[in-house]
Amino acid sequence: MAEPPLVVEHVAKSYDLGGQIVPVIGDLSLTLNEGQIISIVGPSGCGKTTLLNTLCGLLAPDSGHIRWHGREVSGQPQNVGYMLQKDLLLPWRTALGNTMLGLEIRGVAWAEAEDRSRAMLDQLGLHGFAEHYPSTLSGGMRQRVALARTLVNEPDVMLLDEPFAALDFQSKLLIENDTVGLVRRGRRSLLLITHDIEEAVSLADRVIVLSKRPTRVKAVYDIELGSERSDMMAVRDSRDFSQYVRRIWADLDVVLQ
Structure with missing residues (x-):
């Protein structure tokens, strides 16, 4: 067991x-x-x-x-994925770029990291917002990006x-x-x-x-x-x-x- x-x-x-x-x-x-x-x-x-x-x-x-x-x-x-109350998104990276961050650090190939990140953003209702920067997103959307960043690594x-x-x-x-x-x-x-x-x-x-x-x-x-x-x-x-x-x-x- x-x-x-x-x-x-x-x-x-x-x-x-x-x-x-x-x-x-x-x-x-x-x-x-x-x-x-x-x-x-x-x-x-x-x-x-x-x-x-x-x-x-x-x-x-x-x-x-x-x-x-x-x-x-x-x-x-x-x-193990750890998500805080503050979204801690990097302001100079788009929603897609923030979501891809962990995959990049792990050395996942760029094309695969992008595909997985786009798919996760879509699952969380952010289709069409991948290229938006955090400053243009609502609080709820920013938390969805933070959640996508956590989940895309498949913890x-x-x-x-x-x-x-x-x-x-x-x-x-x-x-x-x-x-x-x-x-x-x-x-x-x-x-x-x-x-x-x-x-x-x-x-x-x-x-x-x-x-x-x-x-x-x-x-x-x-x-x-x-x-x-x-x-x-x-x-x-x-x-x-x-x-x-x-x-x-x-x-x-x-x-x-």
């Missing part, structure tokens, strides 16, 4: 701030299975971004184990750090639909950090609620809202959706008090 893409066992992380040790992540464990989407919610400043940076090798844990496909990896793991696992937070509601729903559809069709795994409980519930198979610093897993919810989960508005209209949101909000409210 294949190992899960990501297993986190008793990870802890602290910062040294001028000689004072500040614990950020306590004793934290989780497992991300193949084809699974997990959302992580928690109070502001609890260490969610620190957790993602530790998982993808940008920071080293103080203790514990992080296993990618059964192996502990030194540095950044392969086939097995995606780590997303509040990538839709700055978008208006309509743009957010449309990009959530695209993201979930591409992730589920490709049997990819997705770990999403978000402060939006409704987003967490509508996207995920499982929601993990974190405590205040030093953060730990406070609660875990397996989300059962039917097999068809690609229509974010339909998911929000489902019978049990509001119950999950209320229960998770109650957990967070206790954390914040």
Whole structure:
């Protein structure tokens, strides 16, 4: 039986701030299975971004184990896409050029990189905008380009750090639909950090609620809202959706008090 893409066992992380040790992540464990989407919610400043940076090798844990496909990896793991809240598009490159960037760095032939990037932009509703520069694109379109740049490299696992937070509601729903559809069709795994409980519930198979610093897993919810989960508005209209949101909000409210 294949190992899960990501297993986190008793990870802890602290910062040294001028000689004072500040614990950020306590004793934290989780497992991300193949084809699974997990959302992580928690109070502001609890260490969610620190957790993602530790998982993808940008920071080293103080203790514990992080296993990618059964192996502990030194540095950044392969086939993992990391997308932030800020799109970080290069202003001097077109939408196509930004999407191709990772493929260029990996040495993929130019013609293949261009074909794959154009196809990905088309899948994300950006047909006709490949030659546009970031300054001419809306916020939602810029995030679609950033998503295309992540997905075109065909990662097995995606780590997303509040990538839709700055978008208006309509743009957010449309990009959530695209993201979930591409992730589920490709049997990819997705770990999403978000402060939006409704987003967490509508996207995920499982929601993990974190405590205040030093953060730990406070609660875990397996989300059962039917097999068809690609229509974010339909998911929000489902019978049990509001119950999950209320229960998770109650957990967070206790954390914040």
